[in-house]
Amino acid sequence: MTDNHYLTTLFNPKGVVVVGASTHPGKFGFVALHNILSAGFDGPIFATNPDKPIILGIQAHAEILDLPQGQVDFAMICISPNKIIDILPQLAQIGVKAAFVVSGGFKETGPEGEYLEKQLVEKAVECGIQIAGPNGQGLVSTPVNLCSQIVSPYPPEGKISIASQSGNILSALMNLSRHSNVGIARAISTGNQAHFSVSDYLDYFCNDPETAVVVAYVEGLPNGRQFYNSLNDTASNKPVIVLRGGSTKSGAKAAASHTGSLASDHAIFTDMVKQAGGYLATDVDDAFALAATFATQPLPNGKNTVVMTTAGGWGVLTADAVANAELELLPLPKDLESSIDTLLPPRWSRNNPVDLAGGETRDTIPDLLSMLLEHKAVDSLIFLGLGIQGNVARSYFESPLATDGTNRMATFHSAQEKRYAESIVEAINNFNKPVLVASELSVADPENPGPKSIRDSGLMCYRSPLVAVKCLERLTNFAERSTTKLQ
Amino acid sequence: MVSLSEFESKKLLHGYGLRTTKEFLVSSPNEALEVAKKFGYPVVAKLCGEGISHKTEINGVRLNIQNSDELLAAIQELELLGDGNSDYLIAEQINGSREFIAGYHIDKDFGPVLMFGLGGIFAEVLADVNFRLLPTSRDEILTMAKDLSGRALLEAFRGEEAVSIQNLVESLEAIAQCGLDNPSIISIDVNPLIISNTKPIAVDALVIQS
Structure with a gap:
C-alpha cells in the first residue's frame, strides 16, 4: 500500500516549512517559498529566518521550535550544509517526517563534504526523517499542489512521475509538459542521492495511484543491480521510460577477454533496461513524447494501424515509418473500403494511408474517423493534416488584403480545426483506441487552432508523425506484453 | 586472475552440458599421431598450457591438418612457439x-551477465552482441538470441539448415549455469561457437578465475 510507503509523506505532506527562507528574490530560500505559495499548496505553509521578517506575506519564525506542533510534516531545507545536522532533532520534535535538502556542499565537494553527508543521513535516520537530496532542485507533487523547488517550472497536473539525477533534465521534462499540456504527478530531482536513489523513487511510483507512467533519468548507478530490480518490479506494473546520460563513457574493462571488451557499459545497460521491461528513450524529447503517449492514450488491441491524412507527403513518410516499425500498416478490408466510398469522392487513395485527397466537406473528417475506428480490424490510428485549414485562416487573418469574405472563411476554417480536434478526443473515448495526432504546426505555430485544441484537451500533438509512430510502436509493445501477462 | 587452459575450460563447460570438440591433450608428436589416427583426419592441433590464452595471437593454432606428415610439421612449429612445458591439443x-x-562475466555494476553475439573475424567490428543479467529465464535467452541484428544467421544459411534454437538456448544456459555455480569464475569466453549440423559446438573456450 502506498499509504505505508516510506516516501508517502515526502510526496504528500500535510504542512510544509521552508527552513532558511530569504527576503531576497535571488536566493533559494525565497524562490522555494515563492513557488510553494504560488502553486497553492493544500496545507499550512511556514518559514524560518533568524531575523523574523515577513516574506511574501508569511511571518517567518526565528526558531524551528517556535512552529506549532504537528502542523508540519515536510521541510524544505535551504540553510548552510554544516547547520543542517543540528536542526534535524528540532524538526523531528515538531512532527517533520520528510525533508528535501537543497543545499550543496556535500559529497560533490570532496572527502569532507562526503563525511558531512554521511553524518547528515545518520542523523536523519536517527530522527526518523526521510531525507531527499542533498544538492538537488527539489520536488513537485501536483496531487497536493506542491511545488517545492528552487527552479521553475510548475507543470500541469497529470499522471507522469519523474525521478531524475539531473535537476536540469527534470526541468526540461517539465517544460515539455507545460508546452504540450500533458501533465505531471510527481517529479523529484534526486540530488546526491545520499539516502534515496532513483530506485527508491521507482519503488514509490510503482504503487502510487496518482502515477500511470514513470520516467527515470540516470547517469551513474551506485548499485546497478538494485536499479534493475526496482525497474523490473515497476515495469511489471506500469510503463517505465529510462533516459541515460553518459552512455558513451567507455567502460574501462580490465578483463582481457572478448566478453569484457564487447561489453561496453552502455551495451549492457541497454539490454538491462530491455530485460527489465523498461523503454530506453533516445533523448529528452523522445522520453517525454513516449511518457505523454502512455499517459493519454488507451492501449491498442493489436498492431493494425491506419494512417488517416489530408496531407499526401506526410502520409507516405508515415506509411514508411509504420512499415519499418513493429506495427502493421493494415491493408484496408473490402467492407471498410466500400464504406469509405460512401463518404469520399472516388479520387481518395483507396488504400492505407487513407488519403482524403482534398475530398473533405463539412462533416467528412469526424465521420471518416468514426468509421475507421469502429471497424474491428483497426487497432490504432495516426491522424495527419490537422492545422492545414488553420494555417490558411492565419494567413487570411493577418492578410493586408483581408475582406469580409476572407475573414468569414478564416473563421470557418478555425472553427473546423477546433471541431476536428474535438472529434478526435471524442473518438478516442468512444472507441477506446489510440489516435495519435501529428503536425509540425504544434511547434511551428502552436496557436493554430488545430494543434491548440488538441493540446487544450490534454492530448499530445506530436511534432512529427515519425515521432508518433515510434511512440505508438512502444505503446503497442506494452499492450501486447500486458495481455501476455494476463493470459 | 588465473586462466584455465583451453582443455580444462572446455572440460568444465562440457560438464554443464555445453557441446565441445572431441579432443585429447598430448605431450609428444607420437601421442598426437595416435590421437589423430583415432579421430581420423582432418584434425586441429593447438598449443595448450598455462598462460596460452591468446593462441591465435601467437599463431598457436593449426587447422585442417590432412595427414600425419602435416601433423608432425605442425607440432614442430608449435613447439617453437611454446615455452617448452606446453602440451598440444589434438x-x-x-x-x-x-x-x-558466447560468454559470461561479472559486471562491475550489474553482477553476473550472459553474452551472446556474432563471432568470427568481424566480431569486434560489428559488436553485434546482446546481454542478459543472470539469472534469467529461457524466454529471455531466446529473445536475446533473436534480437541480434544478424539474426538471419540463425535461419537456414548457405545450404546449411536453420540453427536448432533449443540446442542454442541450452548451450547458453550451460555457460550461465557454469558461471553462477562457481563464484570464483569472473569470466567465460566461448569463441568461436560454431554451428555444425544445426547445433552449436564450442571450438575454443577460456575460463578465468579470480
Whole structure:
C-alpha cells in the first residue's frame, strides 16, 4: 500500500516549512517559498529566518521550535550544509517526517563534504526523517499542489512521475509538459542521492495511484543491480521510460577477454533496461513524447494501424515509418473500403494511408474517423493534416488584403480545426483506441487552432508523425506484453 | 586472475552440458599421431598450457591438418612457439560457416551477465552482441538470441539448415549455469561457437578465475 510507503509523506505532506527562507528574490530560500505559495499548496505553509521578517506575506519564525506542533510534516531545507545536522532533532520534535535538502556542499565537494553527508543521513535516520537530496532542485507533487523547488517550472497536473539525477533534465521534462499540456504527478530531482536513489523513487511510483507512467533519468548507478530490480518490479506494473546520460563513457574493462571488451557499459545497460521491461528513450524529447503517449492514450488491441491524412507527403513518410516499425500498416478490408466510398469522392487513395485527397466537406473528417475506428480490424490510428485549414485562416487573418469574405472563411476554417480536434478526443473515448495526432504546426505555430485544441484537451500533438509512430510502436509493445501477462 | 587452459575450460563447460570438440591433450608428436589416427583426419592441433590464452595471437593454432606428415610439421612449429612445458591439443576439425561468440562475466555494476553475439573475424567490428543479467529465464535467452541484428544467421544459411534454437538456448544456459555455480569464475569466453549440423559446438573456450 502506498499509504505505508516510506516516501508517502515526502510526496504528500500535510504542512510544509521552508527552513532558511530569504527576503531576497535571488536566493533559494525565497524562490522555494515563492513557488510553494504560488502553486497553492493544500496545507499550512511556514518559514524560518533568524531575523523574523515577513516574506511574501508569511511571518517567518526565528526558531524551528517556535512552529506549532504537528502542523508540519515536510521541510524544505535551504540553510548552510554544516547547520543542517543540528536542526534535524528540532524538526523531528515538531512532527517533520520528510525533508528535501537543497543545499550543496556535500559529497560533490570532496572527502569532507562526503563525511558531512554521511553524518547528515545518520542523523536523519536517527530522527526518523526521510531525507531527499542533498544538492538537488527539489520536488513537485501536483496531487497536493506542491511545488517545492528552487527552479521553475510548475507543470500541469497529470499522471507522469519523474525521478531524475539531473535537476536540469527534470526541468526540461517539465517544460515539455507545460508546452504540450500533458501533465505531471510527481517529479523529484534526486540530488546526491545520499539516502534515496532513483530506485527508491521507482519503488514509490510503482504503487502510487496518482502515477500511470514513470520516467527515470540516470547517469551513474551506485548499485546497478538494485536499479534493475526496482525497474523490473515497476515495469511489471506500469510503463517505465529510462533516459541515460553518459552512455558513451567507455567502460574501462580490465578483463582481457572478448566478453569484457564487447561489453561496453552502455551495451549492457541497454539490454538491462530491455530485460527489465523498461523503454530506453533516445533523448529528452523522445522520453517525454513516449511518457505523454502512455499517459493519454488507451492501449491498442493489436498492431493494425491506419494512417488517416489530408496531407499526401506526410502520409507516405508515415506509411514508411509504420512499415519499418513493429506495427502493421493494415491493408484496408473490402467492407471498410466500400464504406469509405460512401463518404469520399472516388479520387481518395483507396488504400492505407487513407488519403482524403482534398475530398473533405463539412462533416467528412469526424465521420471518416468514426468509421475507421469502429471497424474491428483497426487497432490504432495516426491522424495527419490537422492545422492545414488553420494555417490558411492565419494567413487570411493577418492578410493586408483581408475582406469580409476572407475573414468569414478564416473563421470557418478555425472553427473546423477546433471541431476536428474535438472529434478526435471524442473518438478516442468512444472507441477506446489510440489516435495519435501529428503536425509540425504544434511547434511551428502552436496557436493554430488545430494543434491548440488538441493540446487544450490534454492530448499530445506530436511534432512529427515519425515521432508518433515510434511512440505508438512502444505503446503497442506494452499492450501486447500486458495481455501476455494476463493470459 | 588465473586462466584455465583451453582443455580444462572446455572440460568444465562440457560438464554443464555445453557441446565441445572431441579432443585429447598430448605431450609428444607420437601421442598426437595416435590421437589423430583415432579421430581420423582432418584434425586441429593447438598449443595448450598455462598462460596460452591468446593462441591465435601467437599463431598457436593449426587447422585442417590432412595427414600425419602435416601433423608432425605442425607440432614442430608449435613447439617453437611454446615455452617448452606446453602440451598440444589434438581435436576434431569442426566445419560450419556460422560462428558465434558466447560468454559470461561479472559486471562491475550489474553482477553476473550472459553474452551472446556474432563471432568470427568481424566480431569486434560489428559488436553485434546482446546481454542478459543472470539469472534469467529461457524466454529471455531466446529473445536475446533473436534480437541480434544478424539474426538471419540463425535461419537456414548457405545450404546449411536453420540453427536448432533449443540446442542454442541450452548451450547458453550451460555457460550461465557454469558461471553462477562457481563464484570464483569472473569470466567465460566461448569463441568461436560454431554451428555444425544445426547445433552449436564450442571450438575454443577460456575460463578465468579470480
